[in-house]
Amino acid sequence: MKAQLDLMQAALDHINQGFTVFDSDLRLVAWNRGLSDMLDMPPEIIRRGSHLEAFIRVNAERGEYGPGDIEGKIGRRIERAKLFEPHYFERVRPNGQIIAVSGTPLPQGGFVTIYSDVTEERRRQEKLERTVEERTRALQQSEDWLRLVTDNIPALIAYVSPGPIFRFANRRYADWFGQSVASIAGRAAADVVGADLFAELEPHIDHAFKGNAVSYEYERKRPDGTKAYMRSTLIPDMTADGRTLGIFVLSLDATDQKQAEATLVQSQRMDAVGKLTGGLAHDFNNLLAILMGNLLSVSRLEPPLDKAELDKKLTPMLEATKRGSDLIQRLLAFSRGKAIDPQTVPLAQLVSNAHSLLEGSLPSAIVLEAEMPDRSIGARIDPTQMETALINLAFNARDAMPEGGILKFVLSEINLEKRTADDLGVPVGRYAQITVADTGAGMDEETRLKIFEPFFTTKTFGTGSGLGLSMVYGFIHQSGGAITVDSKLGIGTCLTLYLPYHRIALARTREAVTAGENDLQRGKGELLLLVEDDPDVANAVTDQLQNLGYAVLRAESAEDARSLALELPELKGVLSDIIMPGQTNGLALAREIRRERQDLGIALMSGYADWSGLSGQDRECEFPVLAKPFADDQLADTLQKILSRAI
Known part of the structure; x- marks a missing residue:
């Protein structure tokens, strides 16, 4: 039995913590050498049967419990020990050593106590806490600096x-x-x-x-x-x-940049308009020749006039005026442009518009072709900028073919796989593809690599800005697409434009909609007020209105129109010119009448492309606006809409 106790004591002595066991009378039963090494207890009290009070008195007398009443400190600790409750506390000795004391009660009374030297551990913890505090402070300072930088x-x-x-x-x-x-x-x-x-x-x-x-x-x-x-x-x-x-x-x-881009785009557009003017003048001379020749022929006819012969002369005149009106509207829409305005549009229509503008503007030695087999191909772009881009590409092709050649527009769709899309710098997917190809002189590799650089031009100084192709490049990339160029000297150049694909739902043709019906929506004698200060225009519009089945009352000024509109209850609608002499324009007049009579249908008309600037009004017009000159079907459709919506 003694051998076993010695073995157990030797094991306890190898533990690097202090160890004591006190019985229910608070007398020492067992301990180890770590107790004396750690707590510097006198050897004479470390023996079986020593009372806990002796240990507490040694600590109290050497000030380990702090200054004050020694007997009181001893008494309180003895009373607490008699409770035999689990306890843990850490005590800092006068020499700075930190001892953790953990006591556990025994089933028959008494308790086991473990004494651990946690000095180094607490110092490391304090150091870590200081480090965390310092780093937190540094991080906060860093965040403050980051906030200061990002805010400025x-x-x-x-x-x-x-x-x-x-x-x-x-x-x-x-x-x-x-x-x-x-x-x-x-x-x-x-x-x-x-x-x-x-x-x-x-x-x-x-x-x-x-x-x-x-x-x-x-x-x-x-x-x-x-x-x-x-x-x-x-x-x-x-x-x-x-x-x-x-x-x-x-x-x-990007507001300032957008405004600068819009100014530059407008400059490029007007440059293209200047180039188009010569061709359009040629077209208009041809149209005027048709009108003049047929008018002279009509003037020479002897009465009674033969209707078939008269129709033969009048039909080409009417077609000539329609074509002239269409050319003017296209040119004005192209030249005035507007701020960048992305819309989902059919690309076939834009290519057709560019084709119409270019016809007659290119030398007769250049053959202009267009292939658009699928008219459902669309893209979300600014249509005006797209037309400007096509016009710029066409005129570059013209300059490359001084002796003539073929200029061809082709519209198709393509599905770009990852490798090709990565090369172009666009996402994988479906794209609309427009190729503009010519049979001109072509370019060498050095020129081909520079053509999209701002201010780079191969033209004579003063004849080219060097911004046309860079504007096209910027517009295409801004629209989420890409542009490539393939060119060979003596063979020609092909530029390919890629734009994210949008499918356009094709509307039914007019013939399908109106098959078996009369195209013109006619009136039933409704009384309309026509406000137009030009007598010749007023006469022509009056004839159109009467031919469509409406009764017409005319006013030459806004003042007369206002009085008539407010005093005639049988009046059903108003058609007014926007730009008129005097202080009140057509739009202001329409708004005044609408406030007093919401039962009237109101439409406006104008011969100006940008009537808002002339009238001092914004473009937010709540009334339909007819562009002069207008055909009977346009007038009939507009009147039907405003009269059916009138209250």
């Missing part, structure tokens, strides 16, 4: 986590959406930017969360009502295994 960068910066939820936004970003830096964090993107704008941005955000870098533009009204344009880039925040944690947002105010 002239850009909108944000971070969005899945949801999408805003986690960070700099001051400019928060201000842009009427938020504060604190209020925007943690809010859903839809709540911050608004439902309408979020619906526009959501596809881009979803694409970015799939791991793709995305660039796009959008417009938004400022609080003062003016439009602002923003150009944004989304960069995914991805882990090594391909998960997207969030997206970084960088937005720049």
Whole structure:
């Protein structure tokens, strides 16, 4: 038995912690050498039967419990020990040593106590806490600096986590959406930017969360009502295994750049208009020759006039006026242009428009061809810029064919696979493809690589700006597409434009809709007020209205028209010119009449392409506007619409 106790004592002595066992009378039963080594207890009290009070007195007398009443400190500790409750506490000795004391009661009374020297552990913990505190302070300082930097960068910066939820936004970003830096964090993107704008941005955000870098533009009204344009880039925040944690947002105010681009586009457009003028003058001379020749023939006819012979002379005159009107409308629409206005449009129509503008503007030695087998191919682009691009490409081709040749437009669709799409720098998918090919002189490789550079031109100084192709390049890429050029000296050049595909639902032909019916919607004697200050125009429009079955009352001024409209209850509608002499224009007159008589159908007409600038009004016109001259079917359709909607 003694051998076993000695073995147990030897084992306890090898433990690097102090160990004691006190019985129910608080007398020492067992201990180890670690007790004396750790607590510096006098050897004479470390023996079987020593009372706990002796140990506590040694500590109290050497100040390990702090200054004060020694007997009181001893008494309180003895009373607490008699409770035989589990306890743990740490005590700092005068020498700085930290002892952790852990006591566990025994079933028959008494307790086992473990004494651990935790000095180094606590020092490491304190050092770690100081390090954490210092790093937290440094991180806070770093965040403050980051906030200071991002708030002063002239850009909108944000971070969005899945949801999408805003986690960070700099001051400019928060201000842009009427938020504060604190209020925007943690809010859903839809709540911050608004439902309408979020619906526009959501596809881009979803694409970015799939791991793709995305660039796009959008417009938004400022609080003062003016439009602002923003150009944004989304960069995914991805882990090594391909998960997207969030997206970084960088937005720049592109309003000034947009205005500069619009000015430059208008300059390029007017340059193209100047080049078109000669060809259009030729077309108009031909049309005037048709009119003049037939009018002279009509004037020489002897009465009684033969209707068939008269129709033979009048039909080409009517066709000539329609073609002249169409040419003027196309040219005016092309020349006035407007700010960048993306729309989903049929590309076949745009190519046809460009083809019509170019006919007669190119030398007779150049054959102009167009292939558009599928008219359902569309794209979301600015149609005016697209026409400008095609015109610029056509005139470049003309310059490359001084001796004549073939210029060909071809519209088709193509599905770009990954390798080709990567080479073009666009996403994989379906694209509309427009090729503009000529049989001109072609280009060498050095020239081909430079043609899209701003201000690069092969033309004589003063005859070319060098901006035409760079504008085309910028417009195509801005629309989410790409452009390539293939050229060989002596063979020709082929430019290929790629635009994200949109299918256009083709409307039924007019013949299918009106088969077996009369094309013209005729009136039933309704009384209309015609407001037109030019007597010749008034006579011509009056004839059209009467031929369509309407009764006509005429007014030459806004004042007369206002009085008649308000005093004649049998009046059913008003057709007014927009630009008239005097202080009141047609649009203002229409609005005055509408306020007093909502039962009247009202339509406007104008011979100006940009009547808003002449009338001092904005383009937000709530009434239909007919462009002079107009055909009977256009007039009939408009009158039917306004009279059926009148209250």
